[in-house]
Amino acid sequence: MRENKILIVEDDRGVAEGIKFYLEKEGYRVVMAGSLGGGRVLYRQEKPDAVLLDLNLPDGDGMSFCREIRKNSQVPILMVTARDMETDEVMGLETGADDYLTKPFSLTVLRTRLRKLLERQQKGGVENHILKSGEIFLDESRTSVRKGAESLNLSMTEYRLLRLFLKNPNQVLLKEQILAVIWDSESNFVDENTLAVNIRRLRKKIESDPSNPMYLKTIHGMGYLWEDLKNA
Incomplete structure (x- = not known):
């Protein structure tokens, strides 16, 4: 079975590198972008199995990217952000995200949520009915x-x-x-x-x-x- 490829769209280089290092130790392939524009390019090129998406990006809001993805894809999207208001979580989920994680967070929780999203995606169309x-x-x-x-x-x-x-x-x-x-x-x-x-x-x-x-x-x-x- 091939490794799952994860796209991280996060402008904080230290946070992105930390997540990348941890996920690669867990067996994932990881690509990173520090901006909305870079995320769009990598999403088209790499066709990731899941996206970890920050909301606050230097060239736009991650919610707009989430809406774009949802127009033609069901790829799992986990929003990772410093916004901790309930209204932000609701808005993130409303735009199409599958889950929402507020900074600071445990890398173990991040891994668990990501694993569950990928398992759900892989099990989604098994039955012919x-x-x-x-x-x-x-x-x-x-x-x-x-x-x-x-x-x-x-x-x-x-x-x-x-x-x-x-x-x-x-x-x-x-x-x-x-x-x-x-x-x-x-x-x-x-x-x-x-x-x-x-x-x-x-x-x-x-x-x-x-x-x-x-x-x-x-x-x-x-x-x-x-x-x-x-x-x-």
Whole structure:
């Protein structure tokens, strides 16, 4: 199996070098860029398996790069930033990031989150099966989703959430259950805010009226329920 290639887009050379050294010891291949422009070039040239993306870059905001990537790719994106406001985390996740890590952080936690993102990406399309509910079609063989004739561009986290709901229709999934399945045994590294943001992002893509969802219902104080609309 080939080594996973990681693109680090970080303007603090010391931080970038430290992460690079640590990840290479763990068996990853790492390429680095210190600017938004450099990150764009390396992303096109290197086709990385995951991106570690800083938000504060000398020539722009990392969120704009995240949006660009999400237009045509589900590559895992882990935002690594000194911005520690909850609104910044929400904005980062809303633009398409799969996870968000605030500086200073533990390299062990960074490695664990990165490993989980890569595992989820690699497991995403193993099964050859189509799941359907109403206008929503999920093709596990292609890791693709469409609503009617419209192809939907989901992040890997959104895709796995949708697949979990489609495989468990008409039953309440507790928040703790969802965290355990989507983020595996390391769910202690994420919180309910991350889940809520990803649910909100998913609703925007699958629901005609996200504020009044037809499929993905909130069960207050418990979790979420997917209402199966087979005859829609």
